[in-house]
Amino acid sequence: MADHHHHHGHDHDQGHDHPENHYSDMQARVKALESLLSEKGLIDPAAIDAIVETYETRVGPRNGAKVVAKAWSDPAFADWLKRDATAAIASLGFTGRQGEHMRAVFNTPDIHNLVVCTLCSCYPWSVLGLPPVWYKAPAYRSRAVIDPRGVLAEFGVALPEQTRIRVWDSTAELRYLVIPERPAGTEHLDDEALADLVSRDAMIGTGVVRAPEEQA
Amino acid sequence: MSLCEPRSVLTQSPGLPKSAEGDPVFPEPWMAEAFALTVHLHERGLFAWSEWAGALATEVHRPGRAEDGSDYFECWVAALSALLVRLGVMHEADIARLQASWQRAAEATPHGQPIELANDPERQGC
Numbered sequence: 001m002a003d004h005h006h007h008h009g010h011d012h013d014q015g016h017d018h019p020e021n022h023y024s025d026m027q028a029r030v031k032a033l034e035s036l037l038s039e040k041g042l043i044d045p046a047a048i049d050a051i052v053e054t055y056e057t058r059v060g061p062r063n064g065a066k067v068v069a070k071a072w073s074d075p076a077f078a079d080w081l082k083r084d085a086t087a088a089i090a091s092l093g094f095t096g097r098q099g100e101h102m103r104a105v106f107n108t109p110d111i112h113n114l115v116v117c118t119l120c121s122c123y124p125w126s127v128l129g130l131p132p133v134w135y136k137a138p139a140y141r142s143r144a145v146i147d148p149r150g151v152l153a154e155f156g157v158a159l160p161e162q163t164r165i166r167v168w169d170s171t172a173e174l175r176y177l178v179i180p181e182r183p184a185g186t187e188h189l190d191d192e193a194l195a196d197l198v199s200r201d202a203m204i205g206t207g208v209v210r211a212p213e214e215q216a
Numbered sequence: 217m218s219l220c221e222p223r224s225v226l227t228q229s230p231g232l233p234k235s236a237e238g239d240p241v242f243p244e245p246w247m248a249e250a251f252a253l254t255v256h257l258h259e260r261g262l263f264a265w266s267e268w269a270g271a272l273a274t275e276v277h278r279p280g281r282a283e284d285g286s287d288y289f290e291c292w293v294a295a296l297s298a299l300l301v302r303l304g305v306m307h308e309a310d311i312a313r314l315q316a317s318w319q320r321a322a323e324a325t326p327h328g329q330p331i332e333l334a335n336d337p338e339r340q341g342c
Contacts, residue, residue, distance in 0.1 A: 019322070020326055020327040021322040021323060021326075022319075023322040025315070026246055028315045028316070028318040028322070029297070030246045030249050030253070031315075032315040033253060033293070033296065033300070035333060037300075037305075040306075043257065048252045049252075051252035051255050052249060052252045131245060141328075171327055
């Protein structure tokens with residue numbers, strides 16, 4: 001049922017001798033503190049995850065939501081995003097620190113896109129904000145590939161039978177942004193109000209966007 | 217942890233970037249991890265609020281820090297490291313050694329695999 005695209009970004013000219021993963025000094029230092037404390041039994045890693053989880057959905061850059069809102073309200077921008085997402089996103093002033101290439105994948109009534117990764121470091125947080133803790137779980141990655149419909153059901157997303165699910169595996173060089181479908185009844189909203197409707201999960205494909213009156 | 221639990225006193229840390237709703241804002245994931253680590257250690261009683269506030273103030277006011285606060289979380293991590301060293305929990309040399317080890321481990325990890333310390337090719341071990 002699901003197409004699994006292993007797209008490793010060979011369509012742009014880039015050397016492949018650089019490592020696929022990299023930690024900045026600060027990333028590595030925090031990992032060092034965490035592993036030393038864990039070794040000494042002074043922290044419970046699950047508790048750390050739980051604290052991060054408390055904040056993750058409400059913080060971080062909301063840049064991706066602004067990209068989605070503009071794609072909904074400006075057809076020329078949507079076209080540009082389809083052709084060259086890296087440049088279109090950069091035009092709004094959002095660029096990844098690691099210089100990653102972005103590709104926007106558009107949901108339609110026929111196709112729902114779902115992005116997997118990241119056990120490593122290829123999550124585009126500069127666009128999407130903090131990654132969800134569950135996203136890093138090996139179970140999510142493997143199950144999303146084998147049974148995407150089941151995974152989506154667990155997130156409360158029930159798609160019509162005829163909707164195909166496409167699973168995208170993001171890489172260190174090419175990362176994906178899902179452009180969800182614009183909900184009906186939002187014609188009167190400006191870009192800012194539209195962006196507020198777009199959750200991080202919708203931009204990963206584990207959520208959909210609902211009109212304001214449908215939201216709890 | 218549910219959102220209904222009382223917020224950690226550490227959210228009162230001076231200079232911590234906050235959203236309009238008063239929640240901390242973390243521009244990068246490692247910043248949230250550093251924050252969570254500090255909250256957890258404080259909850260476990262490893263240090264008092266005043267000790268933390270003092271350590272953070274020392275780093276934030278150190279000469280050469282960015283005036284616009286753009287290195288706030290670098291200060292945060294420096295404060296946490298210094299506090300842990302002062303409390304005798306760890307040595308700076310161990311932190312530096314493991315930091316380099318994590319960086320080698322990341323570079324040696326192929327895409328799609330979890331980055332683990334064991335992936336460091338120079339790591340001594342059994």
